[in-house]
Amino acid sequence: MTTPIHDILIIGAGPAGLAVAARLREPTPSAVFTDAEHNRYQWIQKHSGRMNLRARGCGARRSKCSAVNGRKYGNGNDDTTGLDIQVLDSSGPGWLHSWMANFAALGISHLRSPMFFHPCPRDRDGLLAFAQENGRCGECVEIENCVGKSMSKHRRKKKVAQGLEIGTVRGNKGAALEIDERDRKDYFTPSAEVFGDYCSDVVGRYGLEDLVEEAQVASIDFGSDYDLRHEDEAKRLFKVTTTDGIIRFAKVVVLAIGAGGKPNMPRELSAAEKEGACHSTQLPKQVFLAPRMMQKILRRAPTAVMIVGGGLTAAQIANQCIENGVSHVFMVLRSALKLKPFDIDLDWMGKFQNVQKAAFWSADSDEERLEMLLTARNGGSIPPRYFKKLQAHVANRSLSIHIHTTILNQTWDNRRKSWSIETDPPIVDLPREIDYIYYATGVRPDADCLPFLSPLREKFPIEVKGGLPCLTQDLAWAKDVPLFVAGRLAGLRIGPDCGNLEGARAGAERISWAVEDVLEGWRPHGGEDADDEYHRLCQRVGSVNMYESLDGFE
Numbered sequence: 001m002t003t004p005i006h007d008i009l010i011i012g013a014g015p016a017g018l019a020v021a022a023r024l025r026e027p028t029p030s031a032v033f034t035d036a037e038h039n040r041y042q043w044i045q046k047h048s049g050r051m052n053l054r055a056r057g058c059g060a061r062r063s064k065c066s067a068v069n070g071r072k073y074g075n076g077n078d079d080t081t082g083l084d085i086q087v088l089d090s091s092g093p094g095w096l097h098s099w100m101a102n103f104a105a106l107g108i109s110h111l112r113s114p115m116f117f118h119p120c121p122r123d124r125d126g127l128l129a130f131a132q133e134n135g136r137c138g139e140c141v142e143i144e145n146c147v148g149k150s151m152s153k154h155r156r157k158k159k160v161a162q163g164l165e166i167g168t169v170r171g172n173k174g175a176a177l178e179i180d181e182r183d184r185k186d187y188f189t190p191s192a193e194v195f196g197d198y199c200s201d202v203v204g205r206y207g208l209e210d211l212v213e214e215a216q217v218a219s220i221d222f223g224s225d226y227d228l229r230h231e232d233e234a235k236r237l238f239k240v241t242t243t244d245g246i247i248r249f250a251k252v253v254v255l256a257i258g259a260g261g262k263p264n265m266p267r268e269l270s271a272a273e274k275e276g277a278c279h280s281t282q283l284p285k286q287v288f289l290a291p292r293m294m295q296k297i298l299r300r301a302p303t304a305v306m307i308v309g310g311g312l313t314a315a316q317i318a319n320q321c322i323e324n325g326v327s328h329v330f331m332v333l334r335s336a337l338k339l340k341p342f343d344i345d346l347d348w349m350g351k352f353q354n355v356q357k358a359a360f361w362s363a364d365s366d367e368e369r370l371e372m373l374l375t376a377r378n379g380g381s382i383p384p385r386y387f388k389k390l391q392a393h394v395a396n397r398s399l400s401i402h403i404h405t406t407i408l409n410q411t412w413d414n415r416r417k418s419w420s421i422e423t424d425p426p427i428v429d430l431p432r433e434i435d436y437i438y439y440a441t442g443v444r445p446d447a448d449c450l451p452f453l454s455p456l457r458e459k460f461p462i463e464v465k466g467g468l469p470c471l472t473q474d475l476a477w478a479k480d481v482p483l484f485v486a487g488r489l490a491g492l493r494i495g496p497d498c499g500n501l502e503g504a505r506a507g508a509e510r511i512s513w514a515v516e517d518v519l520e521g522w523r524p525h526g527g528e529d530a531d532d533e534y535h536r537l538c539q540r541v542g543s544v545n546m547y548e549s550l551d552g553f554e
Helices: 014-024 035-039 097-108 127-131 153-161 180-187 191-204 279-284 289-298 312-323 353-361 368-376 384-395 451-459 489-496 501-520 531-541 546-550
Strands: 005-013 086-089 171-174 213-215 219-232 235-243 246-254 276-278 304-308 330-331 399-402 408-413 420-423 436-439 477-478 481-485
Touching: 005 014, 005 235, 014 086, 014 191, 014 501, 097 191, 097 279, 097 312, 127 191, 191 531, 219 451, 219 481, 246 501, 276 279, 279 312, 304 312, 312 330, 312 436, 353 368, 368 489, 384 399, 420 436, 481 501, 489 501
Parallel strands: 005 086, 005 246, 086 213, 246 481, 276 436, 304 330, 304 436, 330 399
Antiparallel strands: 219 235, 235 246, 408 420, 477 481
16 A cells, blocks of 8 residues: 655644644735735745735735645545545544643633734634624633823923833833723734634645644654655655554645743753642643542542742632632743733734744744743733732632742652642741642744654754754754744744744744645646646736636536
8 A cells, every 4th residue: 555645744632733734725824924025035035926915004815815726736535625635633533622621620711812812824813803793703812001191202202201100011111001992902812612613614625624633743854765756856755654653745844832841940850750740731631639639628638739930820720720620720920910902912913913923934043032931921920810810819818929039849649649848038827738739831843852753863963952843944944854833843934923823823824835845845747737827927917807606507
């Protein structure tokens, strides 16, 4: 039996993977980059025939692009592009399986992101339109402290020159209100159900239902020992092996696995200690509260939990613990508690975001970009809406938050099934026995720790800065290695929004341009026939004859 060769193999069925798959099948995507950005950056200019551009100063689009057309590469599945796409995900057989499992484990009712953050390439306002069309706007919640009165650029410069303070977000003097009142409709956050249903609509619209297969990748190789002869030219393929021993070949591989690193843990836990502690990434794979804790709660015995971390996940775990009956939760964090509506600063999202992105893309080195990325994200933070929940728990004496606090010693008593913890500075009312510790300390991106990339690292080594690979501007591993990276691992090219839904869509746009270039090399010699060339040129200049689509109908 001949092993099939996929055009594109996507590893990861999360939002970033879905954004790439949808973009590859979308003939008329909404604009992501402006005219000014197109003129400034060579890595956008070289793909100028394959994108829409936002005209400066207005909402108009100049349509230039098309979906990646796989029919001319000799593949014949049923979708409109003809691309043979396969998706592998270790968490489950469907799209967003891990994403939704996290939402369920942490009891997340609403997303953190605004309405225009979503994986659909067709329409920036697609999620908002979906909620309005289906009468579900009532399930969306306004994001507070984002929208304010807009200030003209001239007036802003004048105030800065005079040394006057520009309007700030309440409770955060460093963050300027750059979101115009006319954009208020965008700054609502959808419920998990609305977002999930919208993603299902996107999956159905692009015919992506049967693409995801549950499998864990063991290795990815790209080399000449399994080259094919194609019109007298050697065509190198990716050889992707999964843990079940199955081998798949692909012309292009897209890595969309999120951070791709190990959980941040203060120290490794022993086998016995894992009975009383876990990292937040483990929660979807286990019951939220240990059975022995549930038994204590049912007996109305006092229970105590410690959460290490000060970001949104820590807040969600604290809220979930208390709602499940835990008597007291101690939340400890090394720094101050930071309140932000989003995981990045507002100036990366408002009307002056192009200034920030221009500075990032124009940086002289990856070290400089890494510094800008870390500054913009600035560690974990909690949105004001969730902080109100924490304040209510503090008022009820079921939660205490300890800033600038670290754990000095922790000892697990395997007989009593509890922890003895010493902190610096000491927590006055800390009980002698802590039932469980949750580490909500995040995951640090680290391309060097991914074992399945070992063959690529050996054959095609690239630089890694702060755990992030130094990719090409097309988000490829190297110039002649068409392994593309989406999500947080693409941070040095995308920017601080690399890990959220907006970064996923921007990454998908850039990857789709490059994929067409790669697949172009697989076309038979002789090029397009006259009709293909005619239609391609007509589309480029916007003069397609709409009546030609009726040809062949009686």
